[in-house]
Amino acid sequence: MNLHIKNMVCNRCKMVVKAELEKLGFNPISVELGEVSLVENISADDKSRISQKLNHFGFELLEDKKTQIAEQLKTSIINLVHYSKEPLKINLSAYLSEQLHTEYHHLSAIFSEVENQTIEKYFIAQKIEKAKEMLTYGELTLSEIAYQLNYSSVAHLSTQFKKVTGLTPSAYKTETADRRKTLDEI
Missing domain, CATH: 3.30.70.100 (Alpha-Beta Plaits)
Known part of the structure; x- marks a missing residue:
């Protein structure tokens, strides 16, 4: 069972x-x-x-089937962003469809209904949390972080980072208060 x-x-x-x-x-x-x-x-x-x-x-x-699907989608995204050893060079819709054996448009509709946000916004939020983690550890340059998270450029990462957090990656890194969220809070 x-x-x-x-x-x-x-x-x-x-x-x-x-x-x-x-x-x-x-x-x-x-x-x-x-x-x-x-x-x-x-x-x-x-x-x-x-x-x-x-x-x-x-x-x-x-218990609810739609909620179960939404959680499976979140788990798949968390695995992809946080636990994959390779850079995120994958088409998200194809990846999720393959993982859940369901057409992406159906998955997208369920996720939006259950979570009140799009899969893409959730994926971006996870990527930004991963970027925060990488910035906190300080082992990679911003260019390396952008590459690992499949951003087209450092500027693209920086723009998205600021849109989500209100801070540039550099400002985030120098700030003393830890603004990271646990994965279940995203």
């Missing part, structure tokens, strides 16, 4: 969900961002227990 879980955005999330399910006596076959496969089928009471336990950690069981 598969469970769809909201707000799973990192490897720690996967570890917490797996540990809590095991404490409740369930046997997860696999725990991925946003989805858990269990050996056994679960009752409504079991689902309620799991939901209560996971809510304690900021996770939420998803």
Whole structure:
């Protein structure tokens, strides 16, 4: 049986969900961002227990099919932007269609309905958060960051960065207050 879980955005999330399910006596076959496969089928009471336990950690069981699709889209984008080892040289609509085995226009309509924003805006927000992370670590130049995130130029990255954050990348880097968001806050 598969469970769809909201707000799973990192490897720690996967570890917490797996540990809590095991404490409740369930046997997860696999725990991925946003989805858990269990050996056994679960009752409504079991689902309620799991939901209560996971809510304690900021996770939420998803029952609605559209919400599940929106979460799968978010997970795919997070994986692409934050965990891919290669530069983001991919057509986003083709990538998402392939990942979810659904036509992009259908995915786009569902995402906009559920999240009240477009897939593109969400993707840009994730890319800017990744740029913030890279700027904070200071290991790459702005040119290298633009390349890694598939911006056509440093100017394009800088313009988008300022539009989203209100700061230029240079101003962000010199500011002392950390303005980064956790992935589930985006």
